[in-house]
Amino acid sequence: MKKHSLRPLDGITVVSLEHAVAAPFCTRQLADLGARVIKVERPGNGDFARGYDQRVNGQSSHFTWINRSKQSLELDLKRPDALEALMQLLEGADVLVQNLAPGAAARMGLSWEVLKAHNPKLIVCDISGYGADGPYRDKKAYDLLIQSEAGFLSVTGTPEVPSKAGISV
Secondary structure, X not given: OOOOOOOOOOOOEEEEEOOOOHHHHHHHHHHHOOOEEEEEEOOOOOOHHHHOOOOEOOEOHHHHHHOOOEXXXXXXXXXXXXXXXXXXXXXXXXXXXXXXXXXXXXXXXXXXXXXXXXXXXXXXXXXXXXXXXXXXOOXXXXXXXXXXXXXXXXXXXXXXXXXXOOOOO
């Protein structure tokens, strides 16, 4: 008789407004631990990381690796009906993870202060490159920028031709 092993996050639902690396990697880990992850994407192309290359059935290998085990839903969150659909989805969720541009989620009415009125048990995880306060809080963070600011580019490549690391920092 085969035993069914429970994973630590079985029964947990995570809704994610994510793109690129930080939030998708976070929610991939949650999915690997058993959470049901619903990735909400923009209409059309969705996550821009989908187009980095076309190695896996027309999608990028990075996108496929970092988004395995997730469900995907396309919503135009600039439309009131789509935002309402997201709010209904969040009412039954345990976690919201987002790495939109700084302040974008709050401008859409998706701050923790607003969401807790709809679902008091909801955990909201806002991921940003520079944190919620401090002088750079409103800046977007990109891998090449972070590698440059940290001085990482000065120790990769050659003095004549610096180059970024092949993996995202």
